[in-house]
Amino acid sequence: MNNLYELSISEASGLLKKKELSPVDLVASHLLRIQETDDQLNSFITVLSDTSKKNATQAEKEILAGEWKGELHGIPIGLKDLYYTKGIPTTVGSKIYENFIPEFNATVVDKLSEAGAIIIGKLQMHEFALGTTSHNPHYGPARNPWNTECVTGGSSGGSASSVSSGQCMGALGSDTGGSIRIPSALCGIVGMKPTFGRVSRYGVFPLSSSLDTVGPMTRTVEDNAIMLNAIAGHDINDSFSSEHHLSDYTSEIENDISGIKIAHPQTYFYDVIDEEVVCLMKKASEHFESLGGKVEPVEVPILEHTLAISGTILLTEAAEIHSENIRTKAELIGNDVKSRLQQGSLTSGVDYVKSQRARTIYNQNINNLFRTYDILISPTVATGAPPINDTSVEINGVQELIAPLMARLTRPQNITGLPTISLPIGFTSKGLPVSMQLTAPAFQEARLYNIANQYEKISAFKNMLPAI
Amino acid sequence: MPHSNELKPDMPLAYISNLSIDAEQWAILEPLVQSASNSVKMLDQLLTVETESSAIFALGQV
Numbered sequence: 001m002n003n004l005y006e007l008s009i010s011e012a013s014g015l016l017k018k019k020e021l022s023p024v025d026l027v028a029s030h031l032l033r034i035q036e037t038d039d040q041l042n043s044f045i046t047v048l049s050d051t052s053k054k055n056a057t058q059a060e061k062e063i064l065a066g067e068w069k070g071e072l073h074g075i076p077i078g079l080k081d082l083y084y085t086k087g088i089p090t091t092v093g094s095k096i097y098e099n100f101i102p103e104f105n106a107t108v109v110d111k112l113s114e115a116g117a118i119i120i121g122k123l124q125m126h127e128f129a130l131g132t133t134s135h136n137p138h139y140g141p142a143r144n145p146w147n148t149e150c151v152t153g154g155s156s157g158g159s160a161s162s163v164s165s166g167q168c169m170g171a172l173g174s175d176t177g178g179s180i181r182i183p184s185a186l187c188g189i190v191g192m193k194p195t196f197g198r199v200s201r202y203g204v205f206p207l208s209s210s211l212d213t214v215g216p217m218t219r220t221v222e223d224n225a226i227m228l229n230a231i232a233g234h235d236i237n238d239s240f241s242s243e244h245h246l247s248d249y250t251s252e253i254e255n256d257i258s259g260i261k262i263a264h265p266q267t268y269f270y271d272v273i274d275e276e277v278v279c280l281m282k283k284a285s286e287h288f289e290s291l292g293g294k295v296e297p298v299e300v301p302i303l304e305h306t307l308a309i310s311g312t313i314l315l316t317e318a319a320e321i322h323s324e325n326i327r328t329k330a331e332l333i334g335n336d337v338k339s340r341l342q343q344g345s346l347t348s349g350v351d352y353v354k355s356q357r358a359r360t361i362y363n364q365n366i367n368n369l370f371r372t373y374d375i376l377i378s379p380t381v382a383t384g385a386p387p388i389n390d391t392s393v394e395i396n397g398v399q400e401l402i403a404p405l406m407a408r409l410t411r412p413q414n415i416t417g418l419p420t421i422s423l424p425i426g427f428t429s430k431g432l433p434v435s436m437q438l439t440a441p442a443f444q445e446a447r448l449y450n451i452a453n454q455y456e457k458i459s460a461f462k463n464m465l466p467a468i
Numbered sequence: 469m470p471h472s473n474e475l476k477p478d479m480p481l482a483y484i485s486n487l488s489i490d491a492e493q494w495a496i497l498e499p500l501v502q503s504a505s506n507s508v509k510m511l512d513q514l515l516t517v518e519t520e521s522s523a524i525f526a527l528g529q530v
Contacts, residue, residue, distance in 0.1 A: 302514060308507035315504075330488030338488070339497060345487045346501045351508040358511045 004029035005166035008463045009223035012169065013071040016063060023063065023074030027056035027118055030076045034121070034167045037468055041143045043162040045081045045091055046122040052076065055118045062116070071226045073116030078162045078171040080155075081122040082129060083109055084203035092205045093125040093155075095138045095332045096325055106203025107238070108172060108214060108231040115230040120168050124158025127337045129174055129207045130318055131155055132182055132406035133388075137334035141388050144187055145466040146432055150385035153183035153406060159217050160187035166465050170218040170227050174204060176211045177314055178380075178410025181422035181437055184217050185380035188424045188433030188464050190224045190452070191217045195442045196417030197242035199228075200235030208317035209240070210356075211310070211414045219463045221423060221453040225249035228445060247446040253453040258292025260451065263373035268303040269409055273382040274395055280426040280434050281379050284455070288377075291454055295377070298369065302362045303412060307404075309362065310411040312347055312355040319344030336403070363416050367441070375451060376439040379409055380422040384432030410437070419445045421452050424461035433464075 004012070004026050015021035031049055038044055059074040079085065082092045084102035091097050105113070112119065124142040126134045134142035134157020142157035144150040145165040152161045156173030160183030163171050173180040175193040184191025192215045199214050206212055216227035228249045235241045264285060270278060285295045319326065319341050325333065326341045333341070369376065382405055383393055392399040413420040420439040427433055440448045456462050484494060 305507075305511055305514065308504070308510065311504060312508055326487055339493070339500070342487050342489055342493070342497055343500050343504065346497070347504070351505060354508050354511050354515060357515055361514060 003166070005033045006465055007169070008220045009071065009075055009169045009218065009226055010220065012075060013073070013226070016074045017068050019063060023056040023059040023118065024053070026074060027052050027076050027120065030120060030166070030168055033165070037165055037167060040148050040468060041145060041161045041165055041167070042140050043124055043142060043158040043165070043167055044078075044121045045093075045124055045139055045158070046089055048088065048119060048121050052118050052120045059116055059118065069114075069116035070230070072112065072230050075117050075170070076120040076168045077112060077117045078121050078123045078159060078168040079109065079119060080125050080159050080171065080173050082125065082174060082205040083172060084205070085109055085119070085122065088122065090122065090205070091139075093127045093129070093136055093139065096329050098138070102203070104203060107200040107235045109203065111231050111233075117230070123156070123162055123171060126155035126157065126179075127334050128318070128322065129155040129176060129179055129205075130337045130340055132178065132403055134158065134183065135388060143388070144385045144432075145468045146188060147385065147430070148468070149387055150432065151186065151388050153186035153381065153385060155179040156217065157183045160184055160189060160191070163187070163217050163219060164189050164466060165468055170216055170223055172214060172231070173217050174207070174212060174214045175414065176207045176213070177310060177414050178407045180215050180217060181380050181410050181420065182406050184422045185435035186385040186433065188435075188461070188466070189217055189219050190221050191215065191422045192224050192228060192445070192448075193413065193420045194228060194232065194445055195242070195419045197240050198244070198419070198443065198445065199231050200233070200238045200241050202235050202237035206321050208314045209321075210317060211314055213414070213417075221421075221449055221456045222250060222253060224421070225253060225449040244443050249446050249449050252446045252450040255450050256292070257451050257454045260293045260374045261372065262288055262293050262295045263298040263369050263376045264295050265300045265303065265376065265378055266297050267299055269378045272395055272400060272405065272408065273379060274384070274428070276384075276428045277379050277382060277434050281436060284377070284425045284436050287455060287458055291458065296373075298373075300369065301365045302358070305358060306362060306412040306415055307408065309355045309358050310415050312351055313359065315340055315344030316347040316352045317344075319347070359415050366416050366418065370441045374440070375448070378437055378439075380435040380437045381406060382409060384428040384430060384434060413437070413439055418442055419448055421448045423452050423456060424464065425459065426461070
């Protein structure tokens with residue numbers, strides 16, 4: 001190991017606990033990495049150099065005094081810039097909130113701090129989290145560490161590029177239509193959208209009240225489980241927060257997965273998709289078979305209507321949240337996001353209710369599938385990361401618009417609220433990462449981590465770092 | 469059958485301008501809104517089935 005920033009959280013944590021590594025050195029290594037690479041990547045909106053150094057010194061004292069707080073103690077973590085941080089600007093990726101300084105921390109920020117994590121900075125994102133590229137008109141585009149001319153995906157683009165490149169060891173994103181999973185997939189890392197209600201959203205700037213979830217982004221499955229352990233749990237300040245019992249998300253990751261039954265939906269997920277992604281998904285299925293799993297093709301009723309359902313709900317709820325902004329400060333909003341908010345403002349109440357009713361029926365169909373199968377697998381994004389300035393990409397001879405294409409395969413899982421993890425399965429011929437997503441019944445994140453970890457162990461795509 | 473509050477081409481100008489939509493922006497938005505609305509209309513058949521199922525279930529409880 002040449003550089004400390006190459007360590008995974010679990011590796012660094014083991015060394016920190018044994019006092020063989022100093023949190024001061026670990027944080028310094030990541031701050032240097034940010035200094036060396038962020039001109040190329042543009043991952044950060046705010047770097048908290050002084051605060052993180054001070055907190056690392058404090059963590060070192062605590063660990064040396066035998067007060068080790070757990071696996072995140074002394075670990076540098078980044079936050080998408082929509083998490084409220086007391087006294088620290090929280091821009092939501094926008095011009096409108098560029099001077100917004102929260103007076104309190106989001107619940108999950110407090111939980112990370114209590115676990116001893118060092119918050120190293122606030123990360124780039126698509127404006128208001130309402131987009132899939134992180135091409136931000138106010139703060140510039142987030143750039144993909146595997147090819148800086150390509151998008152990171154969004155909306156948690158800075159979270160993905162910073163973790164992927166070793167600027168931090170883990171980050172929090174948010175996922176309303178795929179905003180954790182899309183950038184995780186395009187940047188070659190692991191992203192978890194937990195069950196709706198599993199992680200508190202208090203102090204997280206909202207986009208869509210019935211779809212928003214928050215979750216961790218890391219370079220390994222185990223690291224992801226470690227982060228979810230720290231942030232999951234009921235919160236009386238979030239009215240959608242669940243009281244469902246908590247699991248130790250690392251406890252099952254080494255379990256044998258032979259005998260698992262895996263549903264592999266065909267129609268819709270493979271209607272508009274790059275042939276290279278199809279081939280990699282076929283290999284992923286074969287890997288599961290080699291682990292003793294049984295992968296079966298299935299058809300999911302109503303899947304073809306999920307874009308209409310999620311689009312109507314998401315844009316209408318976003319328009320409600322930003323109703324004042326769109327009426328009084330529209331000139332400060334980027335054109336793409338402004339159009340989406342205006343479109344949501346024009347949705348009829350009838351269409352919104354129809355979409356919510358159809359959502360219930362779709363969810364029943366998915367839950368019926370889980371009577372037969374343990375998990376459901378699908379590709380996360382239909383292609384590798386497209387170039388930043390392109391608006392369309394060719395898929396099997398047809399030009400497809402990038403913005404809707406990015407979220408096409410991730411939005412169905414937000415409708416259901418079910419836990420879904422995205423993890424790398426290979427690279428395109430251009431050297432860009434490709435991922436699959438695994439979906440489980442509600443609150444079965446521990447099972448997902450188990451299956452994803454067993455897959456990761458036989459794949460060559462664990463803790464990858466691009467040459468940047 | 470059209471719904472009473474669905475989008476109409478003659479939507480009051482005052483309402484649209486309140487959303488910071490000028491004529492140029494409206495030209496971009498109108499087909500998008502119409503297309504989204506048409507996609508939701510495709511759900512009608514599905515929702516009818518659900519309504520009928522619910523009605524049958526309710527009758528069974530009588």
